[in-house]
Amino acid sequence: MLPRLRARAVSPAREAVIGPGEDPAVVLAAEGAPQHSHRRRVEPEPVAGHDSQWWNRDGIAMAVLAPAKHTVRMGNVITDGEIVVSGLTKHYKQVKAVDGLSFTIKPGRVTGFLGPNGAGKTTTLRMILNLVSPNAGTATIGGSRYADLAEPLRAVGAVLEASSAHKGRTGRNHLRVICAAAGLPASRADEAMELVGLTPAAKRKFKGYSLGMRQRLGIAAAMLGDPRVLILDEPANGLDPEGIRWMRDLLQKLAGEGRTILVSSHLLSEMELLADDVVIIAAGRLVAQGPVAEVMGNAGNVGTVRVRTPHPDTLLGALDGVGSSRGDDGALVLTGVTAEQVGDAALRAGVAIHELVTERPDLERVFLDLTAGKEAIR
Amino acid sequence: MRLVRSEFLKIRTTNVWWLFALGAVGLLVVAFAANALNMHFVLQPPTEAGQTMDPEQAAVLKALADPVALTSYMVTSGQYFGLMFVMLLGIITVTNEFHHQTATTTFLATPHRTSVIVAKAVAGGIFGIVLWLVTTALTVPATAIFLESEGITPVLGDSEVIRAVLLNGLAYALWALIGIGIGVLIRSQIGATITAMVVYTVGTAAVSIIVNLLVTALDWDWLANVQWAMPSLASNLMTSGANLPGQPAYWVGALVLVGWAVVTGLVGTLLTRSRDIS
Numbered sequence: 001m002l003p004r005l006r007a008r009a010v011s012p013a014r015e016a017v018i019g020p021g022e023d024p025a026v027v028l029a030a031e032g033a034p035q036h037s038h039r040r041r042v043e044p045e046p047v048a049g050h051d052s053q054w055w056n057r058d059g060i061a062m063a064v065l066a067p068a069k070h071t072v073r074m075g076n077v078i079t080d081g082e083i084v085v086s087g088l089t090k091h092y093k094q095v096k097a098v099d100g101l102s103f104t105i106k107p108g109r110v111t112g113f114l115g116p117n118g119a120g121k122t123t124t125l126r127m128i129l130n131l132v133s134p135n136a137g138t139a140t141i142g143g144s145r146y147a148d149l150a151e152p153l154r155a156v157g158a159v160l161e162a163s164s165a166h167k168g169r170t171g172r173n174h175l176r177v178i179c180a181a182a183g184l185p186a187s188r189a190d191e192a193m194e195l196v197g198l199t200p201a202a203k204r205k206f207k208g209y210s211l212g213m214r215q216r217l218g219i220a221a222a223m224l225g226d227p228r229v230l231i232l233d234e235p236a237n238g239l240d241p242e243g244i245r246w247m248r249d250l251l252q253k254l255a256g257e258g259r260t261i262l263v264s265s266h267l268l269s270e271m272e273l274l275a276d277d278v279v280i281i282a283a284g285r286l287v288a289q290g291p292v293a294e295v296m297g298n299a300g301n302v303g304t305v306r307v308r309t310p311h312p313d314t315l316l317g318a319l320d321g322v323g324s325s326r327g328d329d330g331a332l333v334l335t336g337v338t339a340e341q342v343g344d345a346a347l348r349a350g351v352a353i354h355e356l357v358t359e360r361p362d363l364e365r366v367f368l369d370l371t372a373g374k375e376a377i378r
Numbered sequence: 379m380r381l382v383r384s385e386f387l388k389i390r391t392t393n394v395w396w397l398f399a400l401g402a403v404g405l406l407v408v409a410f411a412a413n414a415l416n417m418h419f420v421l422q423p424p425t426e427a428g429q430t431m432d433p434e435q436a437a438v439l440k441a442l443a444d445p446v447a448l449t450s451y452m453v454t455s456g457q458y459f460g461l462m463f464v465m466l467l468g469i470i471t472v473t474n475e476f477h478h479q480t481a482t483t484t485f486l487a488t489p490h491r492t493s494v495i496v497a498k499a500v501a502g503g504i505f506g507i508v509l510w511l512v513t514t515a516l517t518v519p520a521t522a523i524f525l526e527s528e529g530i531t532p533v534l535g536d537s538e539v540i541r542a543v544l545l546n547g548l549a550y551a552l553w554a555l556i557g558i559g560i561g562v563l564i565r566s567q568i569g570a571t572i573t574a575m576v577v578y579t580v581g582t583a584a585v586s587i588i589v590n591l592l593v594t595a596l597d598w599d600w601l602a603n604v605q606w607a608m609p610s611l612a613s614n615l616m617t618s619g620a621n622l623p624g625q626p627a628y629w630v631g632a633l634v635l636v637g638w639a640v641v642t643g644l645v646g647t648l649l650t651r652s653r654d655i656s
């Protein structure tokens with residue numbers, strides 16, 4: 001049995017270790033937060049009864065997960081939650097599924113883990129979680145290997161593909177089994193069911209769950225220990241549009257609380273909405289990593305301006321030093337200018353404009369460009 | 379400790395355990411009736427049969443008719459199927475994890491896989507012992523009634539009888555461990571259960587027959603002892619209570635059984651530790 005400590009009672013100790021100044025959320029703000037974060041990095045709302053912002057980060061979890069009365073033992077709570085993968089390699093008989101892969105996942109941000117089918121994403125995530133043993137390299141979470149975490153479920157939550165529940169067991173009992181193994185009170189099972197909206201199906205057997213319900217149960221299982229690090233392998237699988245949006249909001253909220261979120265997905269438009277950073281791999285090797293905007297910028301795809309006019313040549317004459325090409329529909333596609341410059345030039349030249357849009361490259365384009373030429377399924 | 383609780387919860391939250399318990403108790407009734415019938419003829423041998431009996435067989439019968447042997451024999455009724463169900467439950471606690479793909483969840487909660495196997499062994503062992511308690515609670519009064527009706531005073535308090543009953547409990551626990559070992563070795567649920575049941579039923583008989591044939595053909599008496607290496611025969615030997623002529627002592631059976639449980643458990647644990655879960 002664990003010593004019965006209140007979650008809040010242990011936090012001062014944590015504060016002593018890192019101190020509020022090193023609160024990842026605060027650090028982010030101090031660094032002038034990357035471009036993407038303005039979309040949402042909302043400061044957590046104060047929770048009644050707590051006196052400092054620091055508590056609120058933990059307090060948020062309670063707001064999300066209903067009052068978390070469970071105990072948290074100090075010493076297993078990951079304080080920074082950085083995931084460091086270094087030189088990770090896994091050979092299967094015919095393929096090098098993962099080949100000398102290194103990257104770092106920062107806390108307080110949602111990181112998208114992208115790659116074509118068979119790129120080695122699932123294998124990498126399973127190696128991070130000690131389910132698959134690497135042939136070489138290491139993976140640490142908050143500085144320790146997964147197997148060395150004293151209370152893994154309170155530190156790391158994971159939703160993996162091909163994780164499932166006993167067909168004849170109810171969803172609630174499935175979570176209770178995990179609670180028992182992790183030393184969490186059984187009441188957490190109900191709270192997590194509530195969080196993912198499965199309460200109405202809590203007492204039904206798993207075999208009767210739909211794909212989306214199964215996925216939600218997996219997310220509930222990952223949230224049981226109120227973990228600081230979340231690792232999700234294609235969590236949007238089977239979720240309805242409402243569910244996908246719910247998950248996006250949840251993950252962004254959790255990241256806003258300073259947690260580390262690593263999520264693999266094929267839904268690139270979804271990723272563009274969700275992720276702050278991306279790690280792109282292909283054929284088991286790293287292709288690109290960094291903040292989304294940076295990766296898209298580095299891909300040499302800085303955006304274009306599309307303009308439709310009856311007098312393209314006149315307009316081009318008014319704009320000098322601009323790269324141009326013809327779109328399929330006869331529109332001009334200009335690079336190296338802004339829409340404002342094009343509009344002003346058109347006014348000066350007295351040409352009518354029927355359409356003027358800035359086209360930013362989307363993640364999908366960048367992804368396809370970056371992974372083109374790499375052998376996909378091996 | 380909390381792992382054992384979790385494993386128990388796993389057993390308790392599915393239907394398998396009570397189906398197995400029901401099956402074991404149901405077959406216990408059948409087995410007890412069959413044993414009673416059998417012993418009835420041992421105690422009152424039809425006269426013609428008694429005359430044609432060869433001396434060795436007669437000696438065995440005489441040993442069996444001894445109240446102590448008789449009481450232990452009856453009290454441990456239902457062992458054959460009881461042990462089989464305990465073994466099957468042990469197998470299922472492991473193979474379920476792969477069959478239902480819950481191994482990922484389990485090993486995420488407990489990255490130390492050895493602890494998971496140990497917890498399964500403890501939970502399975504406790505299930506075995508509970509089943510043993512239930513069967514013994516049924517066989518003790520039934521034995522008393524049966525022996526009284528045959529005009530024999532049951533010697534339930536005899537130390538050898540108590541030893542047989544306790545060793546029977548040990549057998550129930552050990553068979554759960556053997557089941558877990560088999561489950562880890564053969565991860566496929568169907569594969570493991572079928573293999574185990576075939577070996578347990580047909581295999582045991584086959585080994586007995588083959589060994590006996592070889593003994594008669596080659597005249598190597600020591601070969602007869604090979605059959606006691608079969609776990610099912612070994613557990614039979616262990617709980618026989620009395621030392622029947624021509625059989626090794628009961629503790630040989632106990633050793634063989636412990637050996638099997640330890641070997642399957644160890645090999646299974648080592649395999650589980652290094653295996654990729656995907």
Ligand SMILES: Nc1ncnc2c1ncn2[C@@H]1O[C@H](COP(=O)(O)OP(=O)(O)OP(=O)(O)O)[C@@H](O)[C@H]1O
Nearest residue numbers: 092095097116117118119120121122123124378656
């Ligand atoms: N258990 C295994 N045995 C043999 N090969 C495997 C095994 N697991 C994965 N592989 C191989 O390793 C490579 C990487 O697989 P992985 O599942 O990690 O890809 P992925 O990036 O998750 O793909 P997807 O997007 O389709 O989920 C593939 O070529 C796959 O065939």
Ligand SMILES: [Mg+2]
Nearest residue numbers: 121122123161
């Ligand atoms: Mg995958």
